[in-house]
Amino acid sequence: MEGFKIIVEDAGGRYGASAGVLSQDAFGNPLGTTYVRTCDATGQNPGTGTDFCLDMDGAPIVDVVGTEIITDANGMANIKYLAPAKYGIIVVPPATEPGWRQTTTIEGTKVIDAWVKANEPPFFAEFGPAGFHVFVGFVNPTLPFSQPGGLDNTQLTGTSEITGRVTNSHLSRPPDPTLHSGAPLAHTTPIVGLNQGAAGGNTGLYATLTNDGMFSIPNVPPGDYQLVVWDDALDIVFAFLNVTVNPDGTCGTLPDCNYGDIPVFQWFTRLENYVFHDADEDGFRDPGEVGILEQAVNIRWRDGTIYQSAPTDLVGFVPFDQVFPFFNWMVAEVDFARFKATGVTITVDEGGATDNVLREPWTWGGQLNPQLQPDNGNLPYRTETGPVLTQAFQGFLGQTSVLEWGKKPYGPGENGGVSGMVFYATTRAEDDVRYAAAEVWEPGIPRVQVNLYDNTTGTMDFVATTFTDSWDDSQPTGCVGETFVYQGNVTDCFDGLRNFNQVRPGVFDGGYAFDGLAPGEYVVEVIPPPGYEIVKEEDKNVDFGAVYIPSPLLLPPVCVGDPHVVPDNLALFPGVPAVYGGQTRPLCDRKQVFLSDGQNTAADFFLFTEVPIASHIKGIILDDTANEFDPNSPQFGEKFAPPWLPVSIRDWTGREIGRTYSDQFGNYNALVPSTFTMNVASPSGASPNMLATCMNDPRFPDGSPDPFFNPQYSTFCYTLQFMPGTTTYLDTPVVPVAAFAGPDQFPLDCAFLDGTPVIDNVTATLFNGPFVSAADETITIASEGLVQVLNPQYDGIGGTEPKNITRDHSFGATTGTVTIGGVPLAITGWDNNTITATVPSGTSTGQLMVTRGDNGNSTVTGVTVTVGGPAPTYVTTGGSIQAAIDAATPGDLILVEPDSYEELVIMWKPVRLQGYGAGSTTISGIKQPVTKLLAWQDKVASLIAAGDVDLLPTQGLVLPNDAEGPAIIVLAKDGTFGPVPNARIDGFTITSADTGGGILVNGYADYLEISNNEVVNNNGFYSGGVRVGHPFLVDPLTLTYEDGRNDFLRIHHNRIVQNGGLGGAGGGISLYTGTDFYEVTENFVCGNFSTSDGGGIGHLGVSDGGLIAHNAILFNENFFQGFTVSGGGIFVGGAPPTGGLGSLSPGS
Structure with a gap:
């Protein structure tokens, strides 16, 4: 939709409180500014290239100055040249068209968050196909259906009237799963829409605002519809209800079309606050005690930063309706600028039914079910008296707690101290x-020491010492509810759903107070901890900023520390003059304050470190597809949290800078580098350090496997913001990509059995790697030896079985046999770890297999050894596989040395891509940094545009986004892949890919051989492991499925385990229309998962003459709750009919 204005908020590196609206790009020019791009790589010589032209200061030269960001005719807007940061995007409809209602949100509110790292590509990629960073939908009930966003109410020509009432779905306290219909949502206006068809279709018929939750949709004819509920503030989680209007005017099984209460979930918890004049100073609001306006109420993070802040209104009320349930405690605070704090009365939502008349008026109009307070005689509230300024709290979606803060003017001889x-x-x-x-x-x-001195008589008499508050030292206690005991330890006020709603005494970091003081002049002194310094004039770290003109009515305290001479230049920026350079000025480690009766006196201090202190991570990993049913887990009643997963922390280049692990409940913590950039042209001036956190990362930076990696789960990466000294809370889900994942499952055993020989690598004497130029050359074969694998008997935390066990994947001490293509080799050396052997004359290129002499077991995945022919091309350790393919000629042998290659490989020539062995040579499809995917897209587009590869006729000119970014994609030009020599992919571990899966063969790849690989822990559309062709490409003219032209394909001797496919057929191996005369043999296919047919292997569509034989197909699974699926191990079936009702499938 065209003409919508885009507003960009600067989040200041935090959640919640925004720094303000961003108006300039990273170069200080208005958003939307474009720059001259006609220079060479040095930024000079206009007209000679396509790079940015730079001025004498190194800044890009402006082409057109931006004005504002407005969506184009396609509804799109591109906001470029942003500094790395977290931003909030607000879309504002045209003022000339009233009636627009926003219909999309990420997790509540109209603001859509966008995380921008350095070198951010023009798309957003976390998991699934790349897409827009922000997408926003709108509907306008005042417009006709012929216009974008309009509704087709002309179809409402019936006589039925659909009515009901939208209410809050009120959770019960865990472990009770019962949901209750609560009160209507007074803080927002629900909207009720009606769509055509039970599944919604693409036609909206009606949308109306509710009145106290009540709605009415008139003139509905018989038929199936979808009722949709959302709200103006986007606080409601979108709710859907299928409605059938019967010919007699009734609905479904109802006697009419009154659906009564329709409870809906909210994204947020609510914290209502009242500040009142507490005349009798008992902390309890008595009749006649009026509200006080303009009292600031804050919600702070535990580190003292502000999440939300708002003043009270004319009646002393301030609600926080959009408090996200972070599953972590926060702190509410009432200001202390004036008035005496007398106490607070607290009503906590217990959850459950809200219509308990015995607890009135503490249900607050039916909004909540008040928690009975044991420390107040089990009354439905509790009261604290005295100077109460803070309360720690925790809340969950759809719940409401209420704080009533008491204040009054100070009496004679009273003050609030310092x-x-x-x-x-x-x-x-x-x-x-x-x-x-x-x-x-x-x-x-x-924990910072603060001293107080009485200077009323000018003698600086010491009065007292205190230390600033610490959340860690003063955590809440006395939480109400069931005592939680885990492994004999009694817990109290922990973070998480099981603890549910709580409000208890608590503090945030950094506050201090001295009370019981007489009026007079005082000096407050801060003692910087080791490594910290007091901020001085020369420590300025921005080169511009807002200029503050202080009000003479409220000047900050005077600095009275020791005099120091300000250097000529700023300390951190040599050559940048300090404003007060050369002057002698007092340090601000001591401040002079005056305390009078009837007042509070404040003195804040500001410390820093030369190197910005670390940022804190507090995260949780959840499985969004499974629930936690263990009553001994703090996650009980919530999503299942996979335990003990590795978390890789990466910078914007994809380089790992740290690694941590989740605990037994899915929680993890870390310290990470923050940022020193404070001179950005934005309201905050801050550019947070944007780091990617990769869940369940399988390997260390040196390529060695992380033993805590769980192959049953995905590897997902999330880019988030990190600021000095603050805590960033991370909700970072994973999804299962393998069979039988989730809680209460024994680990799936998809490792080779004990005593199975497994090849790590093969190398020859004259040429490195599995290549011999002639007979009588010696090759050396290394085994994987003793390896750690998941124990299939592992019985969980606190059990008796270890998580990992050791299996023998060596060659054994007894000499056995080695063959290449069935030809025995002459053994010259044999032990557990290494075999040396001579290749005899007459040996041809073939499959190398090892058979142990002690037990007769043979390798399942071997290595193809190439005998004779031209010398190979090498990819040396740390090199680029893609560069080798680009430089190769058809038929070349490319040997890839042992290493872990984080590449998205495009195999666009019929080459022989050969690893040294699956145990040593890995291709990881992890998309970090996400610019990898951008480079992949550009490379594929250039190959298509140049005619170097051909797409199938129905694919048009671009690959579908469901085929983006597999670990290896095979693209071909029609007629270039032949039998001698045939193209192959051999001797690799292929892992961690998503969207396109492990290996994707697009089309025209005849005679391709995929052999001796370990394809593990990939996921993608229509297959997770190996996908050949496309399941649903249909010629729109003939309504026939597209022939993929991938004939005579061989997939053999691979270990294809624990991959996940979405749709299509096959989680491990997927064979689609036009894979004629394929052979799938001698593979180990285990633990794969599909949401459609064929958990292990799927053959969908017509592929004549195929063979599936001599494979081990174990423990694969398929499931989808929306429809029945078939073939847990193997599925062979025809594609769906394309001719409409009564037509037949073209077969298989």
Whole structure:
């Protein structure tokens, strides 16, 4: 839709409170500015290239100055040249067209988050096909269906009236799963829409705003419809209800079409706050005690940064309706700028039914079910008295808790003492550090010593010492509800759903207070901890910023520390003059304050470190497809959290900079580098460190396997923001990609049995790798030896069986046999780890197999050894496989040395791609950094445009996005793949790919051989492991399925395990229309999963003369709750009919 305005918010590196609206790009020019790109690689000589032209300062030269970002005729907008950061995108409909209603959100609110790293590609890729960073839908009930966003209410010509009431779906306290219909949602306006067809179709018929939740849709004719509920603020999780209007005017099995209450989920928890005049100072709001306006109420993270903040209204009320349930405690705070704090009365939502009349008025109009408080005689509220300013809380979706904060003016002889915060000064923008002010992204510093001196008589008498508050030292206690005991340990106020809604005394980091003071002049002193410094004039770290003009009515405390001479230049930026350079100014480690009766006095301090302190990660890994049913888990009632998974932390180039592990409940913590960039042309000036966190990462940076990697789950990466000293909360799900994943399952045993010889690598004497130029050459074969595998008897945490066991994959001590293509080799040396053998004359290129002499077991996956022919091309360790393919000629042998290659390989020539062995040579399809996918897209597009490869006729000019970015894609030009020598992929481990799966063969790849590989832990559309062709390419003219032209394919001696396919047929191996005369033999196919037919192997569509034989097909699974699926091990079937009702499948 055209003409919609895009507003970009600068999030300041945090969730919640925004720094403001972004108006400039990274170069300080208005958003939408374009730049001259006609220069050479140095940025000079206009007209000689396509690179940016740079001015004398190295800045790009402006072409056209931007004005504003408006969607084009296709509804698209591209916002370029942004500094790395987290942004919030708001889409504003044209002012000339009222009535627009937004219909999309990520996790509530109209703001859609977008994470932009350095070198961010023009698409968003986390898992699944790449797409837009932000997509926003709208509907306008005032427009006709012929216009974009309009509705077709002309079809409403019937007599039935669909009515009902939208209410809050109110959860019960875990472990009770019962849902209750609560009160209507007073804080937002629900919208009810009606779509044509039970599945929604593409025609919207009606949308109406509700009145106190009540709605009515008139004139509905008989038929099937979909009722949709959302809301104006996008606080409701979209709800759907299938509706059938019967010919007699009734609906479904109802006597009419009144659906009564329709409970809906919300994205958020709610925290309502009242600040009232507490005349009798008992912390309880009595009748007649009025509200106080303009009192700031904050929600802070535990590190002291601000999540949300708002002032009270005329009646002293301020609601926080959009508090995301982070599954972690936060802290509510009422301001202490004026008035005496007298206490707080707290009502906590217990969950469950909200119509308990015995607990009125504490249900707050039926919004909540008040939690009975044991420390208040089991009354439905509790009251704390005294100077209460903070409360720690935890809340969950659709729940509401209420805080009533008491305040009153100070009486004669009373004051609030001296208080303040010690902040970590992330942003140091002020020339005069006296005027330093806290930003919402700046954390408090815990456990800092603060001293107080009485200077009323000018003698600086010591009064007291305190230390700043620490969340870790003052965690909430006394949580209400069932005591949780795990392995004999009694827990109290832990993070998580099982603990449910709580409000308990608690503090955030960095605050301090001195009370019980007489009026007078005081000096407050901060003692910087080791490594910290007090902020000085020369420590400014921005080169521009807002200029603050202080009000003479409220000047900040005067700095009275020791005098120091300000250097001529800024400390961090040599050559940049300091404003007060050469002057003598007092340090701000001591501040002068004056305390009078009837007032609170504040003094904040600002410390920093020369190197910005680390950012904190607190994350959780969840399986979004499974629930936790273990009552001993704090996740009980929530999604299952896979335990003990590795988490790789990577910078914008994809380089691993750290690694951590989830615990037994899926939680993980880490410290990561933050950022020093504070001079961005944005409201915050901050560019957070944008790091990718990769869940279940299988390998260490040196390519060795991580023993905690779980092959039953995906490897997903998430880019998020990290600021100095703050905690970023990460919700980072994975999905199962293998059979029988989830809770309460014994580990699936898809490793080779004990005593099975497994080849690590093969290399010859004259030429490295599995290539001998002539007979009588010696080759050396290395085994995998003793390996750690998952114990199939592992009985979980606290059980008696170990998680991993050792299996013998060596060659054994007794000499056995080695063959190439069935020809025995002359053994010259044999032990557990190594075999040396001579290749006799008459040996041809073929399959190398090892048989142990002690037990007779043979290798399942061998290696193809090439005998004779031209010398190979080598990819040396750390090199590029793609570069070797690009430089090759058809038929070349490319030997890839042992290493882990994180590449998305495009095999666009009929070459022989040969690893040294699956145990040593790995191709990882992980898409980090995501610019890999952009380079892949550009490469494929250039090959197609140049005519180097051919797409199938019905594919047009571009590959479908379901084929994007497999670990290896085979593209071919029609007629170039032949039998001698045939193209092959041999001797690799292929892992960690998504969307396109492990290996994807597009078309025209006749005689391709896929052999001796380990294809493990990949997932993708229409196959996870090896996909040949396409399941649903149909010629629109003839309505026939496209022949993939992938004939005479051989897939043999592969270990294809624990891959996951979405749709199509086959989780491990998928063979689609036009794979004639294929041979799938001697493979080990285990633990693969499909959401459609064929868990292990799927043959879908017409492929004549195929052979599936002599494979081990074990423990594969397929399941989809929407329809019946067939063939857990093997499925062979025809593609769906294309001729409409009554037509037949073309067969198999």
